Amino acid sequence: MSAPARVLELAGASVLVFADRPSACRAAANQLADTLRSAVATRGRAVLGLATGATPEPIYAKLVGMHREGELSFAQVATYNLDEYYPISPFDPNSYRSYMHRHLFSHVDLPANRAHLLDGTVPEAATTEHGEQFDRWIAADGGLDVQLLGLGRNGHIGFNEPLDLPVDEALKLPTRLVDLHPTTIADASKDFGDASRVIRRALTVGVATILAARSILVVALGPNKAEAVAQSLHGPITAQVPGSLLQSVPGKVTWILDEPAAQALQG
Numbered sequence: 001m002s003a004p005a006r007v008l009e010l011a012g013a014s015v016l017v018f019a020d021r022p023s024a025c026r027a028a029a030n031q032l033a034d035t036l037r038s039a040v041a042t043r044g045r046a047v048l049g050l051a052t053g054a055t056p057e058p059i060y061a062k063l064v065g066m067h068r069e070g071e072l073s074f075a076q077v078a079t080y081n082l083d084e085y086y087p088i089s090p091f092d093p094n095s096y097r098s099y100m101h102r103h104l105f106s107h108v109d110l111p112a113n114r115a116h117l118l119d120g121t122v123p124e125a126a127t128t129e130h131g132e133q134f135d136r137w138i139a140a141d142g143g144l145d146v147q148l149l150g151l152g153r154n155g156h157i158g159f160n161e162p163l164d165l166p167v168d169e170a171l172k173l174p175t176r177l178v179d180l181h182p183t184t185i186a187d188a189s190k191d192f193g194d195a196s197r198v199i200r201r202a203l204t205v206g207v208a209t210i211l212a213a214r215s216i217l218v219v220a221l222g223p224n225k226a227e228a229v230a231q232s233l234h235g236p237i238t239a240q241v242p243g244s245l246l247q248s249v250p251g252k253v254t255w256i257l258d259e260p261a262a263q264a265l266q267g
């Protein structure tokens with residue numbers, strides 16, 4: 001198991017910097033597996049908040065490998081995903097439901113009725129109620145043991161995009177329907193073929209729900225994330241950089257970075 005090349009304490013968070021992408025992903029998978037096992041050992045169950053995007057793919061591959069080796073079971077786990085395009089069919093290959101099925105759910109022993117995603121098919125008039133319901137499900141499940149997060153190039157977490165909003169209001173944002181930011185649409189064009197085909201809205205777990213998790217694991221890799229990482233960790237807490245809102249919960253956030261993503265950090 002590879003150790004981080006550097007460990008920093010920044011803005012109340014532990015920042016683990018790894019020499020390369022594979023060792024960072026291995027560390028993230030190990031940390032998730034440890035959280036899962038210790039929650040199952042102490043409470044009999046684990047509740048995981050999961051993310052999509054390119055970053056978690058190798059992390060899920062590692063978890064699947066551990067499951068195949070008989071080292072990790074999801075039989076006592078419930079999962080809640082961060083976000084989903086809206087509107088979208090669960091059968092669309094670009095839906096996050098499809099992504100999760102491809103990369104994790106179809107390969108492990110997670111019971112089907114414990115793999116929860118926001119539903120891109122609910123009637124538009126019911127999206128607010130659906131978001132509130134999703135937050136209630138998480139709370140009724142005892143809250144998230146860990147929330148896995150990626151980071152958008154614009155600093156978004158889940159699909160909580162940069163907003164002109166006072167910090168105290170941003171910290172209370174619930175799970176809801178949002179408009180995607182132009183940077184997010186540009187980045188998603190590789191999945192949809194071109195920018196004009198990208199679905200413009202999404203359901204996202206809210207900032208308040210993310211911050212309520214008992215621990216938060218942020219994974220950011222590659223030079224494209226360096227600026228958003230530095231703004232999240234060195235910059236002021238602002239809704240314009242949603243990653244910076246993580247500074248408001250000191251002591252429960254771990255950042256896992258590779259050297260290129262950490263290149264703009266000082267300390």
Ligand code: GLP
Nearest residue numbers: 051052053054055150151152158
């Ligand atoms: C996507 C997802 C986020 C993800 C982020 C980074 O749009 N909605 O949850 O963390 O953008 O994605 P990637 O890991 O592909 O860079």
